[in-house]
Amino acid sequence: MTSAExxxxxxxxxxxxxHTIVPSSSLLPDAPNLLFTNAGMNQFVPIFLGQQKPQWNPPRxxxxxxxxxxxxxxxxxxxxGLDTYHHTFFEMLGNWSFGDYFKKEAIDWAWELLVERWKFPAQRLYATVYKPGPGEPSEFDNEAYEHWAHLFREADLDPKIHVLSSGKADNFWMMGDTGPCGPCSEVHVDLTSDGDTRGALVxxxxxxCI
Structure with a gap:
């Protein structure tokens, strides 16, 4: 597939x-502490902070x-220049729910898009969920773990291998030093020739493995 496709x-x-499809916002954000738009969530910050209400129905x-x-x-x-996936300019694809759906739908749709629509081999996929280390906030994200585990089991794959946990550095999203934050979940794909690293490169x- 091409990037346009x-x-x-x-x-x-x-x-x-x-979901309502909204256009990309300007690269010059309306934010005093941000030089360039660096994430898809930038244009929605006032909603995340409770300063505005979402204008879409349903709010996604x-x-x-x-x-x-x-x-x-x-x-x-x-x-x-040191790897194949860091760039100064890129496009970030995003789907956003403002008090509407939550982890189950987000995870189910991620799987549906990757495996059923884009035909990623399920055996090459690894999901990560948040597990706090010593002194780190919140608790193990069991809800996300159970959703991912169910999908991998349905694909006859062992969630003990395909669902990994990580701490704050990799699986805890923060908008900044203060403000909205919380556990996050990621999907990684094994691009090795055999695709059998069992999550060792995540x-x-x-x-x-990206």
């Missing part, structure tokens, strides 16, 4: 899931946001 397929998929949207990461918290400059900064 991936973009359109993503938006079409979430349109089918009753999807977009493909143009981003630049060349400074601040999300600075990828030092990694550009979060190891290896371009063979």
């Amino acid at each position: 991936i973009r359109q397929s993503f938006l079409d998929f979430f349109r089918e899931k009753q 949207v999807a977009d493909t946001q143009k981003c630049i990461r060349a400074g601040g918290k999300h600075n990828d400059l030092e990694d550009v 979060n190891k900064e290896d371009p063979s």
Whole structure:
């Protein structure tokens, strides 16, 4: 698939899931502490902070946001050219729920898009969920774990191998030093020739598993 086909397929998929498709916001954000738009959530910050109410019904949207990461918290400059997946400019695909659906739907749709629509081999996929280390906030994200475990079991795959846990550095999202935050979940794909690393390369900064 070309990048244009991936973009359109993503938006079409979430349109089918009753998401309103919203345009990419400007690369110059309306935020005093941000030089460039660096994430898809930037245009929705007032909603996350409770300053605005979502205008969509149902309150769910999807977009493909143009981003630049060349400074601040999300600075990828030092990694550009050292691997195959860090860039100063890129597009971030995102689906957003504002008090509507939650983990189950987000995980089910991620699986449906990757495995059923885009035909990723399920045996090459690994999901990660949050498990706090000593002194880290919150608790083990059992809800996300159970949803992922169910999907892998249905694919005749062992969740003990395909659902991994990690701490704050990899699986706890924070908007900043203060503000919205919480456990997050990721999907990694094994790109090695045999695709049988059993999760050993997840979060190891290896371009063979992204």
